[in-house]
Amino acid sequence: MKEDTKIIHGGGKTGKAHGIVNTPVYRASTIVFPDTEEMIKASDGALKQKKKVLFYGRKGTPTTWTLEEAITLLEQGHDTVLSPSGLSAVTTALLAFLKTGDHLLMTDSVYEPTRHFCEGTLARFGVETTYYDPLVGSGIADLMQRNTTVIFTESPGSHTFEVQDLPAISEAAHAGGAVVLIDNTWASPLFHKPLTLGADVSIHACTKYIVGHSDALMGSMTAVEQHFGQLYEARQQLGVAVGPDDAYLATRGLRTMGVRLRQHQESTMEIVRWLQKRSEVKRVLYPALEDDPGHAIWRRDFLGASGLFGVVLNETSEEAVTAMIDGMQLFSLGYSWGGFESLICSSTPKRVRTATDWSEPEPGLRIHIGLEDPEDLLADLEAGLDRFNAVLKGL
Numbered sequence: 206m207k208e209d210t211k212i213i214h215g216g217g218k219t220g221k222a223h224g225i226v227n228t229p230v231y232r233a234s235t236i237v238f239p240d241t242e243e244m245i246k247a248s249d250g251a252l253k254q255k256k257k258v259l260f261y262g263r264k265g266t267p268t269t270w271t272l273e274e275a276i277t278l279l280e281q282g283h284d285t286v287l288s289p290s291g292l293s294a295v296t297t298a299l300l301a302f303l304k305t306g307d308h309l310l311m312t313d314s315v316y317e318p319t320r321h322f323c324e325g326t327l328a329r330f331g332v333e334t335t336y337y338d339p340l341v342g343s344g345i346a347d348l349m350q351r352n353t354t355v356i357f358t359e360s361p362g363s364h365t366f367e368v369q370d371l372p373a374i375s376e377a378a379h380a381g382g383a384v385v386l387i388d389n390t391w392a393s394p395l396f397h398k399p400l401t402l403g404a405d406v407s408i409h410a411c412t413k414y415i416v417g418h419s420d421a422l423m424g425s426m427t428a429v430e431q432h433f434g435q436l437y438e439a440r441q442q443l444g445v446a447v448g449p450d451d452a453y454l455a456t457r458g459l460r461t462m463g464v465r466l467r468q469h470q471e472s473t474m475e476i477v478r479w480l481q482k483r484s485e486v487k488r489v490l491y492p493a494l495e496d497d498p499g500h501a502i503w504r505r506d507f508l509g510a511s512g513l514f515g516v517v518l519n520e521t522s523e524e525a526v527t528a529m530i531d532g533m534q535l536f537s538l539g540y541s542w543g544g545f546e547s548l549i550c551s552s553t554p555k556r557v558r559t560a561t562d563w564s565e566p567e568p569g570l571r572i573h574i575g576l577e578d579p580e581d582l583l584a585d586l587e588a589g590l591d592r593f594n595a596v597l598k599g600l
């Protein structure tokens with residue numbers, strides 16, 4: 206099946222009833238059984254064999270399985286489990302593979318709340334985290350310790366957009382007995398297939414491109430066969446479950462993700478090329494650009510680029526960036542991304558880095574290009590840069 210067909214048909218047979226196209230919203234806590242034998246059979250399937258059988262609402266229903274199956278198909282993994290947010294997918298996956306006394310290698314470009322989890326909960330439970338340069342590649346082998354059990358990657362990072370050499374990192378990790386987790390949110394399961402490049406678990410904040418409409422939170426973890434059992438068990442033990450309405454919305458979003466993403470990509474390319482020519486702009490951080498430092502690896506490992514990028518400004522100030530952002534007509538000020546709308550916020554990665562220097566002028570910008578007409582977005586950005594310049598030059 207081609208990728209666009211997988212997006213439409215993945216999981217589509219699960220829970221189909223009465224010829225209705227979409228799997229309905231099954232609301233369930235208790236599942237009742239006709240007799241003890243059936244109950245034991247269901248318990249065996251859900252708990253021991255880790256199968257998608259109706260046993261208890263928390264273990265899933267056809268509504269959640271439809272989404273899990275579709276993501277598994279796109280990720281080319283063994284199976285997927287869902288969680289109620291992207292961050293809970295990250296934390297559940299980390300807890301699945303770490304124990305007291307372990308050492309975790311974490312990319313320095315990671316989404317900030319993931320870092321907080323390492324410094325808070327994981328540190329409290331005796332897991333030591335070392336942050337590494339996202340561009341380390343096979344050099345990661347030198348950072349591995351006897352007790353390194355997990356290497357966490359995020360490629361590209363969602364503020365600084367370094368592309369990681371996943372095959373090289375995975376090879377070194379596996380040689381040292383560690384598993385590789387990746388936050389694959391930026392590319393979506395359509396544009397990057399980390400499980401085919403050596404990663405063991407691919408994580409999504411489905412909240413972004415899969416949901417696609419900024420109206421639900423959802424996370425997913427897809428694993429290769431060897432590691433799925435451990436992930437499934439952690440999800441069970443932690444009581445991680447998702448609401449059926451949100452699973453329905455995420456599946457509904459997924460069905461149009463292909464066309465949305467291609468439009469995000471096309472519009473973003475037009476806008477980043479325009480920004481590159483502006484005198485205010487020092488660098489645009491977007492791996493699909495030929496002169497981006499991550500371009501070669503992006504070309505080798507990715508199938509496309511999404512709508513999120515960074516802008517490094519030549520000369521900047523907080524006041525000037527605030528004047529730009531606060532007067533935008535179409536770009537809204539807000540975190541998150543991946544919905545149909547354009548967003549802008551200031552970006553200050555230096556503040557959180559610990560292993561590597563981010564020596565670019567700050568604040569910069571982080572922009573998400575939505576599905577509006579790019580001409581309108583360019584006009585909004587141009588007016589924004591006028592306000593930026595006026596403040597910078599003290600006019």
Ligand SMILES: Cc1ncc(COP(=O)(O)O)c(C=O)c1O
Pocket residue numbers: 290291292293316363388390391410411412422423424540541542
């Ligand atoms: C790269 C990345 N991973 C994970 C998350 C967390 O997702 P959620 O907001 O669904 O918890 C985000 C949210 O912004 C993100 O940007």
